[in-house]
Amino acid sequence: DAKTTQPPSMDCAEGRAANLPCNHSTISGNEYVYWYRQIHSQGPQYIIHGLKNNETNEMASLIITEDRKSSTLILPHATLRDTAVYYCIVAGRGNTGKLIFGQGTTLQVKP
Amino acid sequence: GAGVSQSPRYKVAKRGQDVALRCDPISGHVSLFWYQQALGQGPEFLTYFQNEAQLDKSGLPSDRFFAERPEGSVSTLKIQRTQQEDSAVYLCASSPDRGRGETQYFGPGTRLLVL
Numbered sequence: 001d002a003k004t005t006q007p008p009s010m011d012c013a014e015g016r017a018a019n020l021p022c023n024h025s026t027i028s029g030n031e032y033v034y035w036y037r038q039i040h041s042q043g044p045q046y047i048i049h050g051l052k053n054n055e056t057n058e059m060a061s062l063i064i065t066e067d068r069k070s071s072t073l074i075l076p077h078a079t080l081r082d083t084a085v086y087y088c089i090v091a092g093r094g095n096t097g098k099l100i101f102g103q104g105t106t107l108q109v110k111p
Numbered sequence: 112g113a114g115v116s117q118s119p120r121y122k123v124a125k126r127g128q129d130v131a132l133r134c135d136p137i138s139g140h141v142s143l144f145w146y147q148q149a150l151g152q153g154p155e156f157l158t159y160f161q162n163e164a165q166l167d168k169s170g171l172p173s174d175r176f177f178a179e180r181p182e183g184s185v186s187t188l189k190i191q192r193t194q195q196e197d198s199a200v201y202l203c204a205s206s207p208d209r210g211r212g213e214t215q216y217f218g219p220g221t222r223l224l225v226l
Contacts (some may be wrong), residue, residue, distance in 0.1 A: 005213045043151050046215065049214075098159055098167065100156065101154045
């Protein structure tokens, strides 16, 4: 079973920041938080990952709470092309690396 | 550069037929994963290869499912005696590392419909 809880859907206005929450209260010390997204009819696409520090790349920012029990993915300026299902995944290093997906959050960016 | 490719993109099979789905990973990637995605659901892990070795096949739903990667590059997922419940998108992903949880690069998937 997935170790994360996400809202099933969210809306965001084009050009505004999209903030996608994720709860992972049972995360263990050696587990990372990964975010992938899946645009309709495509395979999932890696966005970002982190352990305990906040992370930023060209796609998004990841904010992880100090107790690591939750995180937020931030898309700073959402566009229509960011409409997708966003998956928050907790996975440990040192195992096979298989990803356990939950239901994800369907983000609808509206003009 | 070339990403992960899968073929065919779409496959229609009659119940009871055997099917073979191909995955071409990114060149040089050590790890290869297969996932199954039912309509409206997130992908579910099927099996994992490190080079040619199948190290985890815990997600294969039945003995009708078989995967191989004989030369450590191209992989084939075979489903024997297909059933309607096998209808799904089959995703392949590859990763450059040895299963330490690095970024996985996914192909577009093969959409299988069993009639």
